[in-house]
Amino acid sequence: MFDYNKINFTVEKFQLFTPKHTGIWRDIGVGLRVVETGEPIAVVKDSYEPVQYKDVVDGIENAIILSGIDTTNAEFKTNVHDDGAKMELRARFPAHKQTMIRQHDSVVPEFVFRTSHDRTWANNGMMGLWRNMCFNTLVNGDKLSYVYGRHTKNFDVDGFASKIKESFNFVACEGMEKLRGWYETRVNREEAVNLFTNTLAQRTDNITKKKVANKVMLSNLMKIFDLENQHIEGRGHYERYGVREAGTLWTAYQAATYWSSHVDKTKGAEHTTKVNREDRVRKMLVSPQWMELEAA
DSSP states (O other): OOOGGGGOOOEEEEOOOOTTSOSOOTTTOEEEEETTTOOEEEEEOTTOOOOOHHHHHHHHHHHHHHHTOOOTTOEEEEEEEGGGTEEEEEEEOGGGOEEOSSSSSEEOOEEEEEEESSSSSOEEEEEEEEEEEOTTOOEEEEEEEEEEEOGGGOOOHHHHHHHHHHHHHHHHOTTHHHHHHHHHSEEEHHHHHHHHHTTTTEEEOTTTOOEEEOHHHHHHHHHHHHHHIIIIISOGGGSOTTOOOEEEHHHHHHHHHHHHHOOOGGGSOHHHHHHHHHHHHHHHTTSHHHHHHHTO
């Protein structure tokens, strides 16, 4: 798939501070360099943890394989710039050429991901059906998934790969028409709150023994739902967060699947938690609340 020869290197942090105070103080930053050549490529915060390009590409390729998408005549491009400081991945899937969801012309599904070690490009990836796209993420077409993350917050490869896999499933899955229906079915925030309250974010109150909302979990799900709406239904970074009051069943589904795979690894039992969450998402898709929205 992607060209590993272009990303066959490792980056590491190194101290710029010297005992004689002739270098840069530790609280200002540390250097980032290519291990194999010793070439410095950036100055970052000491708390910054670099994500190796190979780990990102491994996660993306695994998502492609698991999705079952037809890679016949697929085009994969791996672009590395500025001596390894920036990386861009592109993939097009001609076997799934189709009519735009909201247009009447044919397009080829395309995946794009950009990241950098020097922080000039944030972790920025999307999968969609579009005709034109420029560097600042203005897209003429329909995005099926989107992820954006500043390097200072680190980057969750597994969570991103899971979202990308769902969008590949959208293109490759035999249940395409059902997924298309989700993409077009409008869901407002009140309906999304009711859906998650009665499914994923439901808990039993220890005092009343009644079913109530887990407010922390509900808040997290709604934040993801709002971000999905901002980037898939809205204008991306040109739209202020939280101003969009409605999304679709697709953005609710994306929020649920991202939540199910985005597990805090520091608390242990990561695999068990993922399995439990995935099971809850499956139950959500056959719940009365989901089916009511689906039939609207």
